[in-house]
Amino acid sequence: MENKQISERVIERLPKYYRYLKDLSSSQIERVSSKTISTALNITASQVRQDLMHFGGFGQTGIGYDVEFLKSAMQEILGLNKRHTAIVIGGGRIGQALISYKGFADENVFVTAVFDVETEHLKTLSGVSVLNVSELENYLSLNKTDIAIISVQKEYAEQMAKRVISLGVKSIWNFAPIDLNFGDGVVCENINMSESLMRLIYKSSR
Amino acid sequence: MENKQISERVIERLPKYYRYLKDLSSSQIERVSSKTISTALNITASQVRQDLMHFGGFGQTGIGYDVEFLKSAMQEILGLNKRHTAIVIGGGRIGQALISYKGFADENVFVTAVFDVETEHLKTLSGVSVLNVSELENYLSLNKTDIAIISVQKEYAEQMAKRVISLGVKSIWNFAPIDLNFGDGVVCENINMSESLMRLIYKSSR
DNA sequence: TAGATTGTTAATCGATTAACAATC
């Protein structure tokens, strides 16, 4: 929508706005103020208005924000109005849990295949192909894929990510306990459970 | 160790230092400079030194840092030298994946039990009790438990967290797609996969 | 009209970066 550089700090809050607006919407609430949003999300009203203003003026002075309008705007800003295809690489426990993760539907993401070096143990699921990693090149050349979900051991995470990137994948969702980062128009989000657990223990040790 | 307030920004980096130091240690590297750390972690050397100075001077002017010494110091700062017990609440796909998550050993965390409203479908795992949620009160009164891992649906996440908190649990590791936060000496880390996926899609849509 | 609330600019705050004396 806009092309000024949005800070990581703001990007972190965008999904929270969207989630809250969905809640309001399903409660049939029609209007909301920056004050109300700020209270619910534990931030300041100034911050809410500043954040939203990065993408345009969605409110009405003296009135507030129209819930449905702002929800749709946020959905578009986040890119959730478009359908995205994904493959899972690594059929271990996390990989398996991800394949059947129901939340994908909310984000308009469709998992089309799961790859592993050893496919026999993998449960088949309707709509999801189970393939050997050796099929990766062939599969990606035939099936446009937006997101690769990396759930292999940390030793293989980087090389697998690079392999799919070289095959044209532009988004990496990484679950291996290692920070991946690529330049060149490739985006990456790391879910590092191990780091999160360490932070929890750190905080609980004070 | 220290009791000045450490910013969330610094806390986020602590596990990364520790992880890197473990790597150096297993490669038999004995000394490291803030410059080398900063390059590996994609931050500045100033930041590394500032961060470490929050907890004390671990280096030697002109020489750098002793890897083993700094690694041990970080381990202690993070609280990983002490054993922690945990229970998993919710035996769905994520819960099941977590029970057998190997990474717990690295953080000195031991999962002792998993609770669900319906326990028949749950695989038993050596050392992990499978119990009905109705046993929660009884179990926690008998077994000192540091961490509750919440992997129930978002509708039940807050109430389950409050229930274990009222029973004395002080740390919540939340996997439900909702932000939990408690005052009163209770710490919480949220792993919000849904938000992470939205941020990935946002970034890929630019 | 009076009250509420936005969009927007200015002030404040905190985190990052730069600089450098001390020292190995």
Add this chain to the structure above:
DNA sequence: TAGATTGTTAATCGATTAACAATC
């Protein structure tokens, strides 16, 4: 000694907060 590198203070930068005119 010369080069490297810390601990630490000062400068810079960016994000958050405050303030307020415009307006419904």
